[in-house]
Amino acid sequence: MRLMRQLLSALLGAAIFTAALLGAVAPASAHDAAESTSPATGATVATPPETVSVTFNKNPLGLGSQMLVNDAAGTNWADGAVEIVDNVASQKLKPGAPAGAYTVVWRVVSSDSHPIEGTFTFTATAAAAGSTGAAAVPTMGTAQPGITQEPTQPADSSEPFPWSIVIFVGTAVGIVIALGVMAKRRLTSDSGSDTKS
Numbered sequence: 001m002r003l004m005r006q007l008l009s010a011l012l013g014a015a016i017f018t019a020a021l022l023g024a025v026a027p028a029s030a031h032d033a034a035e036s037t038s039p040a041t042g043a044t045v046a047t048p049p050e051t052v053s054v055t056f057n058k059n060p061l062g063l064g065s066q067m068l069v070n071d072a073a074g075t076n077w078a079d080g081a082v083e084i085v086d087n088v089a090s091q092k093l094k095p096g097a098p099a100g101a102y103t104v105v106w107r108v109v110s111s112d113s114h115p116i117e118g119t120f121t122f123t124a125t126a127a128a129a130g131s132t133g134a135a136a137v138p139t140m141g142t143a144q145p146g147i148t149q150e151p152t153q154p155a156d157s158s159e160p161f162p163w164s165i166v167i168f169v170g171t172a173v174g175i176v177i178a179l180g181v182m183a184k185r186r187l188t189s190d191s192g193s194d195t196k197s
Contacts, residue, residue, distance in 0.1 A: 032110035041120035048097035048124040053090040060108040067091035
């Protein structure tokens with residue numbers, strides 16, 4: 001009976017240890033994600049904006065960021081480096097962008113130092129006006145162009161598979177199995193010695 005209590009205590013301890021490990025790892029696996037884009041993904045705008053942007057749920061790091069703004073012919077209209085202000089990553093476009101479909105391919109380093117990336121698309125019905133840009137688009141300090149966004153699904157954002165959780169779960173299951181085997185061996189050896197006496 002005493003051995004059974006020890007076995008149950010060991011299994012309960014292993015279960016508590018496993019729950020504590022999983023509780024510590026779960027928050028760390030939630031990476032930053034894109035919440036919205038400007039223009040909104042799939043939107044149709046009058047002319048190509050002066051700036052495109054992605055808004056994240058946390059502030060991305062300012063290193064290794066990249067945004068390509070490709071037209072239907074594959075020409076990249078991005079002008080200069082990505083600018084990150086708080087949780088918004090913005091990319092200026094070169095003047096004179098043509099009408100048509102655009103694909104924005106972005107990559108940033110999230111606040112937990114994991115790279116995240118995604119794409120979104122928009123369509124411009126007319127070409128941008130030379131070097132003056134679109135009149136409807138505000139510039140100074142505005143993170144998103146002056147286009148009203150309709151609620152949309154978040155832009156695609158690829159996140160790496162949380163292998164750390166799988167490793168911790170596998171380790172915890174292994175510990176529980178090892179404790180069970182050790183307890184069974186001990187129970188078998190104790191019952192064998194009891195029958196001899």
